[in-house]
Amino acid sequence: MKTTVSNQGRRAFVQGSAAVGGAFILGLNVPNAGAVTVSHGTSRLVDFPGDAFAPNAWIRISKDNKVSIYASRSEMGQGVYTSMPMLVAEELDIDLNDLQVGIPPAAAPYINRIFGAQLTGGSTSVRDGFTYLRQAGAAAREMIVGAAAAEWGVDAGQLTTSKGYVMGPGGKKASYGSLAAGAMKQAEPKEPKLKDPSQWKIIGQPLKRFDSPYKVNGTAEFGIDVKAPGMMIAAVEMCPVIGGEVASFDEAAMMGSPGAKKVVKFNDTYTNGVAVIADSYWNAKQALTKGAIKWNVTKNATLSSDGISKMLAEGMAKEGVEVKARGNVDAALGSAAKKLEAEYELQFLAHSAMEPLNATVLVKGDSAEVWAPTQFQTLVPPTVAAATGLKPEQINVHTTYLGGGFGRKIEMDFIAQAAVIAKAMPGVPVKTIWSRENDMMNDSYRPVSLQKIQVALDSNGMPSAYKYKIASPSISARLFPGAVQKGVDPFMMEAAENFPYDVPNWHLSSTFVDTGQRVGYWRAVSNNLNAFSQEVMLDEMAAAAGMDAVAYRRILLRDKPLYLGVIDLAADRAGYGKPLAAGHFHGVAVIECYETYGCLISEIEVKSDGKIKVHKMTYAVDAGILINPNIAHQQIQSGVVSGFQNAFSEVTIKDGVVQETNFHTYYIPRMAEVPPIDIHFVASNRNPGGLGEVGVPLVSPSISNAVFAATGKRVRKMPFKPGITA
Amino acid sequence: MAISLKVNGSSHSADVSPDTPLLWVIRDTLGMTGTKFGCGMAQCGSCTVHVDGVATRACVTPVSAVAGKAITTIEGLGGNHPVQKAWLELDVVQCGYCQSGQMMSAAALINSNKNPSDADITAAMNGNLCRCGTYDRIRAGIKRAAQLA
DSSP states (O other), X not given: OOOEEBOOOOSOSOOSOOOSSSSOTTSOOOXXXXXXXXXXXXXXXXXXXXXXXXXXXXXXXXXXXXXXXXXXXXXXXXXXXXXXXXXXXXXXXXXXXXXXXXXXXXXXXXXXXXXXXXXXOTTOHHHHHHHHHHHHHHHHHHHHHHHHHHHHXXXXXXXXXXXXXXXXXXXXXXXXXXXXXXXXXXXOOSSOOOOOGGGOSSTTOOOOOTTHHHHHTTOOOBGGGOOOXXXXXXXXXXXXXXXXXXXXXXXXXHXXXXXEEEEEEEEOSSOEEEEEEESSHHHHHHHHHTSOOEEEOOTTTTOOHHHHHHHHHHHHHSOOEEEEEESOHHHHHHTOSEXXXXXXXXXXXXXXXXXXXXXXXXXOSSOEEEEEOOSBGGGHHHHHHHHHSOOGGGEEEEEOBOSOOTTGGGOOHHHHHHHHHHHTSTTSOEEEEOOHHHHHHTOOBBOOEEEEEEEEEOTXXXXXXXXEEEEEOOHHHHHXXXXXXXXXXXXXXXXXXXXXXXXXXXXXXXXXXXXXXXBOOOTTTHHHHHHHHHHHHHHHHHHHHTOOHHHHHHHHTTTOHHHHHHHHHHHHHHTTTSOOSTXXXXXXXXXXXXXXXXXXXXXXXXXXXXOEEEEEEEEEEEOSSOSOHHHHHHXXXXXXXXXXXXXXXXXXXXXXXXXXXXXXXXOOOOGGGOOOEEEEEOOOOSOOOOOSSTTSTTHHHHHHHHHHHHHSOOOOBSSOSSOBOO | OEEEEEETTEEEEEESOTTSBHHHIIIIISOOOSSOOSOSSSSSOTTEEEETTEEEEGGGXXXXXXXXXXXXXXXXXXXXXXXXXXXXXXXXXXXOTTHHHHHHHHHHHHHHOSSOOHHHHHHHHTTOOOTTOOHHHHHHHHHHHHHHO
């Protein structure tokens, strides 16, 4: 496999609407067929001259038959630079050897149609592109075949394709590239015919990731690795308390430090602080320490974790906004044979991607270049325009590899700040790098949440009513207010909103609690919060009914075969119900998350010091069609390890300041604590479900349920204390 | 003050303050960006390089302390190192950011231990964080690399 991945479309190849044959069938602009220069890694360049075949925004084929496929989502580990080109290549019918994967600029064709923006998140990349990426490949192939038919004077139906060549009667054979000129004259097929899945050669294959070679030899260019001629580097200090501002600093002392070029005070839409631009990161950081920066803190100066818990309790006491309901939950609760009521509390978490936030910006007279590890290309031009006074169309966005994203790199704060800093040195590329402390103390945290569930059980122990109320900060209220409808944030309601269990009377409500701390989308978002409460309560219900946790769930999901499929598979592979090693206990949890179904069974032991040892995790997943089983396996494994943070990490606040500053105080699971994770996929021909996030939410509830089995104690507040042991 | 460095077999002279961490000399002065910045306090291992064959956190190593010593970075591993071959064979990487450090720690391990046990691997690798959670494939990759070595 020699597929290459180009890093950085240094020169935007979509330059307006130099349309060839009108708008592409998929409603996309046809990019200019002019010179396309894509750099690969940090060195090799591949040029696509103007006579390349450029049928649509996804495909370039040069005369010498080099194929480039553009991957329109950000690569942050989830494998989109492999899975998305595989979808195009399947229908285009090319040899994957010598395929070049390109990174496109911010442009309309690359909009994620689920979100209406060029955005990577919500486990949408493959779900969004599954049909249109195959159509893009099929349309291009039909145009190439049409060109061959015209050239050879035969019917297109007589022609076949294989690995980048068209074959015709009498041993005729021509490469796709050699047919480029003719293919560009072909009309776009209105309805490109897609292969029957039985004919797939690429989809479903456990191919190696196309980006692996560059990540293994160290040449993959992450945002922090961007180099530009004459580049300077900035280090920043931001007010540790939200809303605080710079009071004073000693500019002369900073400028007297070796290598310092410029001191910039910034007070942009998102952040307040001071930057030093220098000839190296270390010199910038050293200069910053000499600045004696003082802060003006007004609000949030007394904000604390305890205070935030109280705010949540006050929110819980208020009347909530009804989200969804059926039946009459209060009447059923009033007449119940048995009632259960419990509160669950979830903690703030930091994103802590291994690559700290950074962005490189070059502000010129009438344009700006932005190189950034961003998950959200659409917002970059308006953000940088606002920061620099330029127009959005004057901003060129170059997406780099992301050293992890997890939702943090959807935010614009680090890009806006880098633009403001770079504007202070026009004509000079300036890379702003956040320290780990900057990154951890100025995050948009996974929200806290207080959740109350009341359940009525009938005389058989089956639920007749289920009343669920959530008090939590709303992420969308800050980031995308338009997503909040009638006081409900859909990204606060995941997993809860589509409650799958058979309960005749059900009521879900929520209250927004603005704690003063900034919150953001964090891998799997509110699935993490709500699946914890729901799945622990399911266990509480089963226990109250005197029934086994799996058997109880199976009854309440008896009409839901996709849930039953993963439950049965996980139970079978985990040996659920069979004797375990002494002191070992199972805990179960179930979810549907971004159209994928999962059942996780955790096998744990509670040590004499109260620490939890996780011995094994068995995860059964139904994600529909798997584009690449190798990457699917990686994603579930990754999600489950991420879920350890939900169970064992926490961000705390004292005097308005985040107390966890680096990896010595903020817990990220290490090799020693991560058990074997046994992953099984249900064979399926359902359209693909999401894979990047579904691994995360079930870790904490399955462990909590296992802790109950081991100790009889319900843990309803995260994280587990005293914690985890290797 | 110019400091003489031997990186991946080549001699370099870096005109930097002697307390500058080796990491920033490698990245900013020598322009080799395969070695990553993760935490700045030897907590994550992303910056791991070899100093005279020993896995070393470059983010807390003053450049003056390694003058004249043999420094190897991911670029110096050569591309065909058994660890790199195993990493490709098992498709270990995800986001890839921590992997230079992971591979440097792994390479140092199999240099000194031809047949590492699970416990040996955990002990050698526990200082290298991976936020994508690739630990299972890292473990398998080290075992495979030991076979290839």
